[in-house]
Amino acid sequence: MGNRLSKIYTRTGDDGSTGLADGNRIAKNAQRVDAMGTADELNCHIGLLIEALAPDDALIEPLRRIQHHLFDLGGEFAIPGSKVIGEEHIGWLEQTLDQYNDGLPPLKNFILPGGTPAAAQCHLARAVCRRAERIVVALGHEDSINAAARHYLNRLSDLLFVLARVLARRNGGEEILWEQKKSGL
Template sequence: MGNRLSKIYTRTGDDGSTGLADGNRIAKNAQRVEAMGTADELNSHIGMLIELLEGENDIAELLLRIQHHLFDLGGEFAIPGSRVIDDGHISWLEETLDRYNADLPALKNFILPGGTPAAAQCHLARAVCRRAERVVVALSHEDSINPDSRHYLNRLSDLLFVVARVLARRNGGEEVLWEQHRSGIRK
């Protein structure tokens, strides 16, 4: 950090605007700010997930690396035109996804969020990641963005789904499967 924050409040946002990292000010409800905030929210959910992991060091390390990526992603949104996320990030996600998915059984049913507290939290992070992707798509319709950022979020949501499946099944646990007859739907 070039400048350390010695005072947390500045009052500059009291008018409903916020400052971007490039010095420009925009409305707090702008799509770019929504993208920054949703990336931060996702990062916070992943932080909560890490705190729920006990003895899952491989997944905790994986998620910590993703937290750093998400912080970089938020930085991309805070500096219009910047590019931090690239093909290497996406390739890493795909390789990691393939590695964790390799031992899982093929899906024959939809999966409901749950199984363990960590798996449920991972599903929550996945849902927020999908929302982040939708926000970034909306932002791309009004402003130029790094397309790799959108691709990253798409792969990350897939990885979070797979990690949730892994967490639900570890230590003798089970995934929660959707059962059509329990939803009141008739064939």
């Protein structure tokens, strides 16, 4: 690959527009740009989560794979009509989710984000993932999108929830259960 980013500032976006990978320009506040940006933001949160783990943690490999998927997903949004995320991506998420969920006890109450710094970061990534999903649903109301992209984000948020539970329970840690009585003044 050549030098794709030899000049970082171009001034082409000074008018409030941005270029898509297909050469078209759209407003920076368009739903499509919001979807691209939120996929990027989610990728950043997962990168931060990876950095909160020990260098030999087994979770790093699947999280890095997810980062690659999210980069592909952002690219998919940057090229209207393209399809990069497919059923095989969703199937992999489901298998990974099942693998980590098998060792967890049934959830009998809501849990609060936290338990460990890594678990809290994973919950933050989950919340951003849910926002990305909402944005992609809205984008789908105004433009054609790959339905697998929406399904991928839905499964990914489920996986991030399970991973947050795993991370909170590591090394004798505990999940923080929501207690309704404590929410009163």
